Amino acid sequence: MNVPIKQSCHLMNFHYGDELIAFERVIRPQANSKVLIKVHPDCRVIVSAPIDADNDAVLNAVKKRGRWIYEQLRDFRKQLEYTSPRKYISGESHYYLGKQYLLKVIEAPNSIQGVKLLRGKLEVSVRRKSAEKVKELLNDWYKTRAKETFSKRLDDVLEHALWLAERPPLRIQTMQTQWGSCSPNGRITLNPYLVKAPRDCIDYVVLHELCHLAEFNHSERFYRLMGQVMPGWEKVKERLDGMANIILLN
Template structure:
């Protein structure tokens, strides 16, 4: 199983005024008959509903909050208009472990190319000042930091996962739709872009995958384990989902 960047669940169409909106319906783990509606900063509309609730019942709940949903969408769309694609030039901000750092590009033909986190800035030394070179160096730097930090965080949270008898293999792989995954044989794969998120978000993804070693599906036992090892994990998940548009390549 995996931690998706965007939930891969049932889609439901909903018309509000002249606009056709798409809702992502996911199963609500809590034992309740309430429908929970969330509009995320990337303009996804996610509806958490009990498994036995009909789509008609879900749409009825959504229509009652149609005005609120549209207002949230309008605010987030206005924010997204100001997000411009990365140009990998000095003055941009890039995330690392949940904090933003100014990028400083240094053209130094005779120096070794590389990236340093120095005095609150990400300094990138390149032989030729071009976006592709800066992007490639940053990508390699992020992957190296991800490998080092993820291994350390896995060691730290393993103490909570009492059902894991041996340290699982860990690999780093860029993925477009997943923060992490766990194979049937217990190998954990993590997205290197996750290194841009805060430490608690990294811990959440690792713990999520460790729970899948015990329970491969998102069943009652899985959520019981998640609540045991990370009380309040839902808020951390929401925080990570909200950062997706800022820390993933655009």
């Protein structure tokens, strides 16, 4: 199983005035009859509802919050107007472990090309200024830091996974739709761009995969394990989901 960047879902929609608003219905794992509605910064509307809730009942609950959903979407759309693709030039803001760092590109023809985290800035030295080269060096740096960070986070949280007799193998691989996954033979794969997220978000993904080594499906046992090893994981997951569009912005 895996930790998707965007959850598998059932798509539904409703009209608010002249606007058709689409939302994703996902299963709410907790034994609670309430319908939870979340509007994410990337303008995804996620509705968590019990698996046995009727679609009409869910739709009615969403329509009652129609004005609030519309206003949230309007505000986030305004914010997205100011979000532009990365140009990989000095002054841009880039994330690492949940914090923002200013990018400083240094053209030094006789220096070694590379990336340094120095005095609150990500300094990239290149022989000749090129957005593609800066992007390549940054991506390589993120992958190196991801390998180090994820290995350490795995070691730190492994003590909570009492069902494992040994440390599972870890692989780093860029993925477009998943933060992490695990194979039937017990290998964990993590997305290097997850290293841009806060440590607790990284721990959530690692623990999610460790729980899948005990329970491959998203069953009651799986969610019970998640609650035991990381109380309050739902809020951490919500924060990671909300950062996805920023973390993956190129």
